[in-house]
Amino acid sequence: MLVLGIETSCDESAAALVEGGSKMLSNVVASQVDIHREYGGVVPEIAARAHVDEIVPVLGEALAGDARPDLVAVTVGPGLVGSLLVGVSVAKGLSWSWGIPMVAVNHVEAHAYAPVLEGRMPRYPFLALVVSGGHTLLAEISGVDDIEILGQTLDDALGEAYDKVARHLGLGYPGGPVIDEMSLEGDPAACEFPRPMMGSGDYNFSLSGLKTAVIRFTAAARGRGDDPPAEDVAASFQAAALEVVVHKTVRAARDRGLQDVVMGGGVACNRALRLMLGEACEEEGLELVYPSPGLCTDNAAMIAALGYLRYQAGHRAGLETDVYPNLRMGQDRHQVG
Ligand code: KG4
Ligand code: ZN
Numbered sequence: 001m002l003v004l005g006i007e008t009s010c011d012e013s014a015a016a017l018v019e020g021g022s023k024m025l026s027n028v029v030a031s032q033v034d035i036h037r038e039y040g041g042v043v044p045e046i047a048a049r050a051h052v053d054e055i056v057p058v059l060g061e062a063l064a065g066d067a068r069p070d071l072v073a074v075t076v077g078p079g080l081v082g083s084l085l086v087g088v089s090v091a092k093g094l095s096w097s098w099g100i101p102m103v104a105v106n107h108v109e110a111h112a113y114a115p116v117l118e119g120r121m122p123r124y125p126f127l128a129l130v131v132s133g134g135h136t137l138l139a140e141i142s143g144v145d146d147i148e149i150l151g152q153t154l155d156d157a158l159g160e161a162y163d164k165v166a167r168h169l170g171l172g173y174p175g176g177p178v179i180d181e182m183s184l185e186g187d188p189a190a191c192e193f194p195r196p197m198m199g200s201g202d203y204n205f206s207l208s209g210l211k212t213a214v215i216r217f218t219a220a221a222r223g224r225g226d227d228p229p230a231e232d233v234a235a236s237f238q239a240a241a242l243e244v245v246v247h248k249t250v251r252a253a254r255d256r257g258l259q260d261v262v263m264g265g266g267v268a269c270n271r272a273l274r275l276m277l278g279e280a281c282e283e284e285g286l287e288l289v290y291p292s293p294g295l296c297t298d299n300a301a302m303i304a305a306l307g308y309l310r311y312q313a314g315h316r317a318g319l320e321t322d323v324y325p326n327l328r329m330g331q332d333r334h335q336v337g
Pocket of ligand 1: 010131132133134135158159160162163174175176177180265266267268269270271296297298
């Protein structure tokens with residue numbers, strides 16, 4: 001079965017063709033990052049308009065001329081309402097005009113299935129850690145329709161904290177890749193930052209206090225005229241944030257008796273996180289799986305991969321399908337279709 005995936009939930013217009021749920025035939029991503037850079041973050045209305053410009057050329061490239069899919073899988077949430085509407089409208093048009101079924105996909109759930117595209121289908125039940133610009137959560141996934149959120153951020157997402165700290169340090173947008181790079185040259189013990197909610201006993205996160213601590217620390221140091229090297233600040237911030245994420249992830253897997261851990265989302269590209277979580281999982285005898293960087297960040301191949309599994313599980317989305325900007329993982333399966 002040939003599945004066309006369509007993803008427009010945030011600032012990437014993406015389309016992909018996936019055969020049999022796992023074989024990528026094409027995976028096209030048009031990023032708007034250059035458009036949003038001058039604003040230091042994604043501007044919703046500009047994002048929606050850019051999707052309108054980009055989605056048809058992206059689809060044309062993904063379909064490579066005359067490919068005719070058997071199924072359309074589209075992100076219906078969570079995300080920016082105007083952005084989601086572009087992808088869902090196009091998906092409905094294709095489903096209707098080609099007479100093929102459509103399935104609705106939750107973007108955050110799809111991040112947990114990206115490794116399938118590289119031949120690594122995690123074994124149910126598994127622990128999913130999704131860390132991106134919009135999401136930071138831990139969930140137990142026992143099937144496409146059996147998902148339990150164990151914990152999530154109570155304020156900023158991990159990628160958002162990276163982006164805000166980077167903006168404060170004048171490092172540009174998006175901040176994650178720059179901080180990742182700079183941290184290699186810095187001392188992670190140079191600045192003392194808090195490890196928020198490290199011992200909270202639950203699986204939730206809080207990152208906005210850490211971001212504020214970093215901003216206060218550097219502002220005070222600047223005031224005194226002893227600016228610390230940005231590399232040290234970046235490395236210390238990263239160490240504080242990632243220690244909490246790694247600690248809670250391993251504890252969740254241990255407490256719930258889960259053997260396989262899947263990490264996805266843009267921050268899963270981070271080298272320190274890969275290393276730290278890799279070592280912690282190895283110590284605990286856990287199997288850690290994450291995709292290549294290009295499949296960690298937003299893409300439509302992961303939407304097609306999960307769309308295929310949802311289709312196999314009997315889901316169908318009709319032309320009445322709506323968008324759900326605040327869709328939670330595992331929420332409203334029947335409503336979503
Ligand atoms: O999954 P994604 O492409 O979009 C969302 O769904 O949010 O993630 C984008 C986020 C941004 O906040 C970006 O700064 C972060 O992922 N990111 C990174 C790295 N690469 C991207 N954060 C830390 N280290 C990286 N190497
Ligand atoms: Zn994402």
